[in-house]
Amino acid sequence: EIVLTQSPGTLSLSPGERATLSCRASQSVSSSSLAWYQQKPGQAPRLLIYGVSSRATGIPDRFSGSGSGTDFTLTISRLEPEDFAVYFCQQYGNSPRYSFGQGTKLEIK
């Protein structure tokens, strides 16, 4: 079973700063099978990044994804006020078919 562990649990930053969020897998994840989502209170999750580093439609280029194997990173280059939210990584595999990390809350410092 692949378990995704995100860190930190909470990240406190100011608008304009750079955010680096980590997602570590308990086993190697296929490069086509790692995604990142943003979720705000009362809203559905929004796909940001798929296939480790490809931005979804309409996602600003300040969002980028990287990594391979078991270590993956979501970077937000310059935080905008609307970026403060919870972020989840997600993998697709065989056992279980899908799993999510527990989330990183990005809050305003």
Add this chain to the structure above:
Amino acid sequence: EVQLLDSGGDLVQPGGSLRLSCTASGFTFSNYGMTWVRLAPGKGLEWVSTISGDGGSTYYADSVKGRFAISRDNSKNTLYLQMNSLRAEDTAVYYCAKGPVSFDYWGQGTLVTVSS
């Protein structure tokens, strides 16, 4: 425009049953696997179940296996989740989502509360 409309959430007693629906529009429904994901209070996203485009393959998280059943009616562009033997820990907002690997579109969510 792709739209997914979740419905069917309600307050139900432990041991009870409920059926959720997700009506899709704006894409060829039968071409895509569909998934249910839930968000419990104070917790993270949890994958619940997935069904292939033709309905021939289904997958379940261990936490719901044997209690929940996913299905679809491609003639009605509708996805279903039949939930039986509900437990307090099934309380969550349930979302349907489109996509075989990552989920590019999501419903707005429907709240299921299991409580006596």
